Amino acid sequence: MCALPRNDMVLRQSEPSPLRGRLENKLEVPIMKSIREIYKIGKGPSSSHTMGPQKAALLFRERYPDAQNYQVTLYGSLCKTGVGHGTDRVLLDTLGENRTKVLFSQESWEGMHPNTMDFAAFSGEKILGQLRIESVGGGDIRIPGETEPPESEEVYIEHSFAEIADFCKWRYIDTLSSYVELNEGPEIWDFLAAVWQTMKQSIDEGLSRDGVLPGGLGVQRKAKYLYTQVPDDRIPALREFQQIAAFAYAVAEQNADNGTVVTAPTCGACGVVPAVLRYAQENRGFSDEQICRALATAGIIGNLTKTNASISGAECGCQAEIGTACSMAAAALAELFGQNLDQVEYAAEVAMEHHLGLTCDPICGLVQIPCIERNAVAAVRAMNACNLSYFLTGSRNISYDMVCRAMKETGIHLDHRFRETSEGGLAKIYQRRQARRD
Secondary structure (H helix, E strand, O other): OOOOOOOOOOOOOOOOOOOHHHHHOHHHOOOEEOHHHOOOEEEOOOHHHHHHHHHHHHHHHHHOOOOOEEEEEEOHHHHHHHHHHOHHHHHHHHHOHHHEEEEEOOOOOOOOOOOEEEEEEEEOOEEEEEEEEEEEEOOEEEOOOOOOOOOOOEEEOOOOHHHHHHHHHHOOOOOHHHHHHHHHOOOHHHHHHHHHHHHHHHHHHHHOOOOEOOOOOOOEOOHHHHHHOOOOOOOHHHHHHHHHHHHHHHHHHHHHOOOEEEOOOOOOOOOHHHHHHHHHHHHHOOOHHHHHHHHHHHHHHHHHHHHHOOOOHHHHOHHHOHHHHHHHHHHHHHHHOOOOHHHHHHHHHHHHHOOOOOOEOOHHHOOOOOHHHHHHHHHHHHHHHHHHHHHHHHHOOOOHHHHHHHHHHHHHHOOHHHEOOOOOHHHHHHHHHHHHHO
């Protein structure tokens, strides 16, 4: 790879670039943040319903440390599924159970983000301050009308796969992982090493446990059972499926049990990327360093989707979570197997394309049914997408940028009942069945 330092963004007049106009006007277009914003280590079961609200509560508590009491009002998806996801619990734990009231409001208004919270701080009857905060997915929060905090540093000037590919070809960069290092610096590898270590630990812990997951659905842990089965040797594909599914179940079950996981890009979809990378490492002998490069590539795909569409089930349905995770995993595998940039893009595109329209309808608001199973199915689908990219990249008609835009448009037009409110789909059918039993 031959490349100038990324912090030197001044182009000589004699040096042609397909990105000259974007560099000269870089403040007029979206700029992607670090892939550290995609991979967050924390407790499950939901990045938007537990991690985001916890981050919001900590911020509000810092602004009003002398408050005697707090009140938090939850709207939209946070109201509909907050109890199942543990939103009320994490708010009470963060702000103080004895001095915090959590309200669930059915109120809505035009332009309301589906994960909106209103915070209020009190000293006796006096209101010290109020703040509206939105949980935008992946554990991130946004305060309408305020600039984003300094830790959300903008890193990447390119904000589409086409622009990234153009830049890489112009600078003779042959992998997305090298592009990440150029933008983020070599210190990104220590961060990704910690991410990978946590992912492996989540798998190991999930494989070692059995019993019933909390929440009242009576869902049994299945990862350990899956992993210990001996498949029929006459069907070789069963062994691959069994291992990948077991790894995905292990992480997703840890998430459902409030364990420590890594968002990739969210808690609800946290099992897909670790599952395929663990399988690849155990069966193909890839080193941790190679896995970290695959994680870098996956992070760029997640970043692109977050910037140009959404990674929030409350905004765009489960296609935004599981679909993005599948794309990330497929691209990561393509990096591991030495595929070129076009093949990496095609792997990510195929993975997303066949999740378009996927609804987010968690039963009882819990990240269990169908969420855990979907992690396993998406992990296997990522393997298939990567395999297709090896053979068919030259014949494709759809780019990743196109399918990303299609996902956003599809998500916007999904009925609200199918965007993490538990009011439609499987969640509604299950409630109806339970009512008949009662």
